[in-house]
Amino acid sequence: MTTHLSPGRGAVYPGFLDAHVHLALIDPVMLPSGGIARVLDLGGWLPDGPRPSMPDLAYAHQFVTVPGGYPSRADWAEPAWTCAVSGAADAAGAVDLQAAAGASVLKITLNSEAGPVLGGEALLALVGRAHHRGLPVVAHAEGAGEAERAFSAGVDAFAHTPFSERLGDDLVNAMAGRMTWISTLDIHGWGSRTAAFEIASDNLRRFHGSGGRVLYGTDLGNGPLRLGLNLREIVALLGAGLTPDDVLAALCSSAPLGLTVADTRVTFVPGERPRDPGAFADWLVTARALTRPELEELA
Template sequence: MSAPAPSVSAVEAEPRGGHFVIRGAEIVGVGVADLAVKDGRIAAIGSVPAGPPELRRAGRWIVPAAIDSHVHLSFLPGGRRLLDAGVAAVVDLAAPLSGLAEREAPPELVVLPSGPMITARGGYPTRDWGSDGYGLEVESAAAAEQAVDTLADAGAKVIKVPVTDAPALPPATLRALVTRAHARGLKVAAHALLDRHARVAAEAGADVLAHAPVEPLQARTVEAWAGRAVISTLSAFGGAAGENLTKLRAAGMTVLYGTDLGNTQIAAISGEEIDLLLEAGLDGQAILTAMTTAPAQYWGLDQATPPGPGVLRVGGVASFMIVAADPRLTPGTLAEPEAVFVAGVRR
């Protein structure tokens, strides 16, 4: 049986930032250990001498704050709500070019933006939901390469490209785009929902599927994506997305948790997405990994100075959650954290 939650008066008396120690909780992947926070960083993990203010959390679990690898902050702003719910970093996959210079998210939220999708003249999404600057249209391989440079120079951390039926970028243009993105040190995320589109994206060298595709994937398509990555977004799309995620994961793809916030409406860790990941065959540890360490490694946040969200490391940013149950056994507890700390401050 888990320990009772602290009373309201006790919570109000507890430290909410600065220098403090959490004692008695199990740090997932480490065991029961003290966790010391100072000046927004993790100062120690292990046995910490008495002295700093303390939070007693016996019977609770500490996990890194989550990373959502597919959001649209310009389409549905929710940065502060995300932070309050335990999401400390996001990959913003498609926003107007102006968003790269005019940050709308709070400074505590780590944002890896793509800027607009690089698309064909009149291509997705410029004729529907993304008509107001969410697509950057090009007509040639050279123009696609220049578009990559424009976005990279403006601060993009990833390039997003739609792979759809016509009008769409031809395969040679896609390959040129991917080559230039890689030369600039950027991964390419492909919006490719159908089997034939996912195969074209793989053949062009794209790095990550922005969604688990919604049409059943043929074996050769799954094989073409082996060893790369896929962002889940199962709660945003029906169809065969869950079955495809199961196949892609079995082929060795890295699964990254993502909600497609903007298309979905809840600016928080999604309990529905967690449930669908369970149905797709991920256990609690795999879901926690897809929300934390896997995207931290994939997007390079674990190599930042200091190490960013998604990992708990001495010297790293103190962004973590305290949850009431072991998320490896009860992953739904991740959607209901008892406490959230971002950069060492309780939300």
């Protein structure tokens, strides 16, 4: 996974991925200079022409929800960013609409704390149609019981580590057998530890300990987050039991959720990787994403 340049120069990794961003809410051209080479946009964005300075990406297009469901009432979301599904009969059309827009993943919202949520039949129909179209399904699950509902319906990944409630060990173990969780720990307080941060960290520690697959993600666009690698997110992952090598694996996934994300850049971290795990996060956030010609010039 790692290519080392001449002694002391640095290390080269597959392009670091942020698996939860909202490009419509940020200036994405800033991400490569902060170490992010690839992104997964999870709602609200469509390509508007060539932008070679942006990271490589895959995207979900609209948030699929029910009429009045999250985030249709949020002040940060444009009306066109959501696709309302009233029932199971609407599911195929909603999924096909995202696929026609070039989406390679379906984003479903199940936020019972912010409004109505999809019923069981509609949820199953959406997941079934998405899988029929070859699209993995990522869910925003918030509110008591919503994570379990999503898992039972066959959702492939959580956009956020579950944070509304402590999940039971048996459920976490079952989820670890077939799901991917995107981390997004730092959004719970942005460095000021909250109850949601503690719940999410505990859930993630047990999920990872049971062999569950974790992807690095920040929900970039949500709150005061750096445009690039997030030091606090990395520290939180380490605090949840991931080793430095586990964090690198969460950043370097070659096929996140089975998706093909172009890899025109690699990520370069200058200097020697510290042997002290406590210094790892500070070293890692000095990374920048480089095209291969840029890397050749550096070498």
